[in-house]
Amino acid sequence: MADVRILLTDKTIAQLPTPKDGWYLARDTELKGFFVVIGKRKRTFTVQGDLRRDGKRVSSIRVSIGDTSDMSSRTARATAKEYLAQISQGKHPKPAKEDQPADTVGKVPNKPLAAEITLCEAWQRYLEAHLIRKGRSEKTISGYRDHVERILMEWLDVPLRELGLDPARVAKKHDETTKTNGPYMANGSMRTLRAIYNHARKTNRSLPPDNPADAIDWNQEERRDTGMGASDLKGWFTELAALDNPVRREFHLFTLLSGSRPTALQEVKPTHIDFRRRTLHIAKPKGGRKRAFDIPLSREMIMCLIRAIRFGAKMYPAQAREWVFPADSESGHVAETKEDRDTLSKWGNDLRQTFRTIATSAAVSEVDAKLLMNHAIPGVNAGYITRHKLLEDHLRSQQQAISSAVFAALGPSLTDMQVLQDWLGRGASRRATKNCEMWPVNLDAEQRIRRAA
CATH class of the missing domain: 1.10.443 (hpI Integrase; Chain A)
Incomplete structure (x- = not known):
């Protein structure tokens, strides 16, 4: 099929026909270099731009962002802008092995490269660079540590990108924690996750810009009325x-x-x-x-x-x-x-x-x-x-x-x-x-x- 030009939204992408064989591109009408590769089995958000050094074009590279089933077009568009900005500055958004020459149009990676940073690594950096450096009290730090190392223990070795691309997983964890540890602990632990993710994204721009904690339906918290008259x-x-x-x-x-x-x-x-x-x-x-x-x-x-x-x-x-x-x-x-x-x-x-x-x-x-x-x-x-x-x-x-x-x-x-x-x-x-x-x-x-x- 021939390539098409449309405004890429979740709705328009879902309406695109699946090719009988091969693949084709659906290019965005608003953001140059942003498109979706439409294949028989998957659809992948992608960007393409000219990598320049000292003002001279070195090569044209293509970088996948993620599967359309894993992220929204809004998230992909925000990531695409960041990737294109990095490419225009002569920087690869991802390691070189992830980048593809422009002539390898059909060879979209089966899986986008996950960011290396795990929740455990992000937590250690947040602890040292934010909590300790800003003089937070031991009690405050202890509360954060309890959230990460007890409530979120099963995710310590999970890449943050994996959580960022699966907000439903985070919402489900919040629901489970509400039942097992109560509404206040559930909200508190997810606020900690949200803070760690936002902090990690400052130095890991390949993480999805939408914080996975935004998918949570927060429990209602009432001010404790325990004072005396x-x-x-x-x-x-x-x-x-x-x-x-x-x-x-x-x-x-x-x-x-x-x-x-x-x-x-x-x-x-x-x-x-x-x-x-x-x-x-x-x-x-x-x-x-x-x-x-x-x-x-x-x-x-x-x-x-x-x-x-x-x-x-x-x-x-x-x-x-x-x-x-x-x-x-x-x-x-x-x-x-x-x-x-x-x-x-x-x-x-x-x-x-x-x-x-x-x-x-x-x-x-x-x-x-x-x-x-x-x-x-x-x-x-x-x-x-x-x-x-x-x-x-x-x-x-x-x-x-x-x-x-x-x-x-x-x-x-x-x-x-x-x-x-x-x-x-x-x-x-x-x-x-x-x-x-x-x-x-x-x-x-x-x-x-x-x-x-």
Whole structure:
């Protein structure tokens, strides 16, 4: 059959007649050098262009893109543009053994060359060049690693191109993961795959431009509503007061009073506290060091830190020299912040939600609450807010309003309940550490406390 010229779309390609023998070309009317080779058994997207060196034509090469049954015409057209651009610059889009001289028209490869990079290799590059280089936290990296090395383990040696050409396979995996691991894990693991694929394609332009994760019907995710209101705080404080470890007790209380992420508070050091300015520096928040910020401290927050330092100096004297919330762990600080729900009903992100809820009841504006929690503020005008200029007075007063609202919710129980009096009453921490016959007190820490008091 004679060659034809048509606008190549999925519909027009499907309507092309199959030759009785041999093959013919269907050339695109919009993109020069882009066509489909129509054979008896397969139809292959292909590009052809003149390879030039120093402005001189070296040869005319033909490069297959992929089978029409494996990719859409839209994807093939985007890839064709990239291939033709590379050819015009004197570069082969694929290894030389894949390229064909123009006179080998009928000898279309049975199978396009798969990109060498596998999911495992792409993950290692994403880990090193993106996550580690940009200072992502260990917890963030651990989450990505879990997605790749557990949920996507069976694909570690699979070429990314193979996944890119088979989005239905990715969609099916998402459905299976939803059933076996839940909707949130399914969405999370596929978001990780999407990020790795996009990153790999920056240096592997032969990968199909359409991300295979785009074929997924994402599970609906609802914001977890686990925060407490003012009426819930009395019961929670009673639970917290009963914890055996006083350092962990202060850690959870400070999480509530600051609204900070537990992972950021775990690595707080005594040197991060400025009692004179009444601030706590968070050096490694979510987003890395570039998002570092200072938390203004209310009176209750200062007392919480003082108690943590005193108890830590008694219980873990060596670790307390470096950490505000020390522990007998490999890192030397509180590493695991989860508690048995029967012992302490709310912790971690529950307390961040509680902070935001109490802030609203304390008439703290949404912008101020976001600034205190180090959240990004949407909108053009947000760029004109200078956070540190608000820190010394305005934000501190807002922080104090939230802390006051938290303790006001306890009402008379703060003095009537012995368990709370023994913990939060005047001089309680001094009596507790004095009667705690463990290790010698950390004199440096005690001196800082006395100066602050």
